[in-house]
Amino acid sequence: MTTAVTGATGQLGAHVIAELLWRGVAPTEIVAVVRDPDKAADLAAQGVQVRVADYSDPAALRAALAGVDKLLLISGNDLGRRIDQHTNVIEAAELADVKLIAYTSVLKADTSGLSVAPEHLATELRLTASSIPAVFLRNGWYWENYFAAIPQAIESGKLFGAAGEGRIAAATRADFAAAAAVVLTTEDHGGKVYELGGSDRITYAEFAQVISSASGEPVEYQDLPEAEYAAVLSAAGLPEVFSTMLSTSDAGIARGELDTDSGDLQKLIGRPSTPVADAIKPALG
Numbered sequence: 001m002t003t004a005v006t007g008a009t010g011q012l013g014a015h016v017i018a019e020l021l022w023r024g025v026a027p028t029e030i031v032a033v034v035r036d037p038d039k040a041a042d043l044a045a046q047g048v049q050v051r052v053a054d055y056s057d058p059a060a061l062r063a064a065l066a067g068v069d070k071l072l073l074i075s076g077n078d079l080g081r082r083i084d085q086h087t088n089v090i091e092a093a094e095l096a097d098v099k100l101i102a103y104t105s106v107l108k109a110d111t112s113g114l115s116v117a118p119e120h121l122a123t124e125l126r127l128t129a130s131s132i133p134a135v136f137l138r139n140g141w142y143w144e145n146y147f148a149a150i151p152q153a154i155e156s157g158k159l160f161g162a163a164g165e166g167r168i169a170a171a172t173r174a175d176f177a178a179a180a181a182v183v184l185t186t187e188d189h190g191g192k193v194y195e196l197g198g199s200d201r202i203t204y205a206e207f208a209q210v211i212s213s214a215s216g217e218p219v220e221y222q223d224l225p226e227a228e229y230a231a232v233l234s235a236a237g238l239p240e241v242f243s244t245m246l247s248t249s250d251a252g253i254a255r256g257e258l259d260t261d262s263g264d265l266q267k268l269i270g271r272p273s274t275p276v277a278d279a280i281k282p283a284l285g
């Protein structure tokens with residue numbers, strides 16, 4: 001059984017490969033598909049097969065997926081180009097006769113108004129049309145997404161956002177990776193849609209309280225209109241594309257699009273997700 005992971009030099013991919021190894025998969029049965037082999041030297045040193053392919057290179061993808069049974073397609077980060085890129089990976093998997101594709105999508109991809117959702121939905125639809133059984137890992141937000149904001153919140157005493165009273169069920173990359181590794185190493189996941197969210201489902205006001213307790217500093221949530229929040233982020237030096245993505249994401253949180261009570265993450269990993277207070281520790285300095 002050979003298991004391939006694309007985006008293997010990324011943050012989620014690194015966790016997935018570590019989880020596969022921890023679950024007893026032989027390194028020689030893991031294929032790390034990477035676009036920059038220099039970044040994969042540690043994987044090669046552990047005996048993992050490193051194969052080089054960019055999502056934009058169909059021929060390289062075909063070669064990289066030769067002999068692969070199960071594939072985790074980690075969504076790329078080239079916003080706006082991902083439908084073609086992901087389609088290339090799926091077509092290469094079809095030619096390589098891959099038996100299962102797991103795809104890292106986004107929570108509620110079929111109804112979400114988040115700006116990132118249409119590319120995920122298009123990829124899901126392409127996978128549904130494929131002859132290869134697919135499983136959708138609809139990941140919620142990573143707690144790590146807030147690591148840049150947390151020190152600023154502690155410093156200023158204000159956590160800014162535009163999520164209103166909306167709840168977010170985020171989880172750590174490591175927990176989402178653990179779920180992906182379970183799906184890759186156990187059976188009967190083809191055709192499943194997993195809505196993956198963390199066990200702590202909290203508002204930003206509650207998140208501010210968590211940051212406050214963890215840091216010992218007073219932090220309160222300051223809710224802003226979406227456009228005003230985008231302006232605050234841009235003024236803090238964020239490129240406009242990220243300011244827009246974060247502010248529109250918060251609007252999605254206000255609509256409940258990054259919250260779920262499905263329990264799917266917990267069922268897959270066999271435990272509650274890492275508590276938010278523990279998840280944010282690396283950001284406390």
Ligand SMILES: NC(=O)c1ccc[n+]([C@@H]2O[C@H](COP(=O)([O-])OP(=O)(O)OC[C@H]3O[C@@H](n4cnc5c(N)ncnc54)[C@H](OP(=O)(O)O)[C@@H]3O)[C@@H](O)[C@H]2O)c1
Nearest residue numbers: 007008009010011012013035054055075076077140141142
């Ligand atoms: N749930 C969330 O909160 C959240 C937040 C941000 C992103 N995401 C999505 O989840 C994915 C994984 O998250 P992450 O934290 O691991 O992101 P990441 O660290 O940016 O990793 C993305 C991976 O995709 C690879 N990649 C991007 N474009 C590629 C291409 N054209 N060809 C081949 N490989 C390509 C990157 O390769 P290199 O290592 O060479 O750069 C990297 O390994 C992201 O790419 C994005 O789609 C989710």
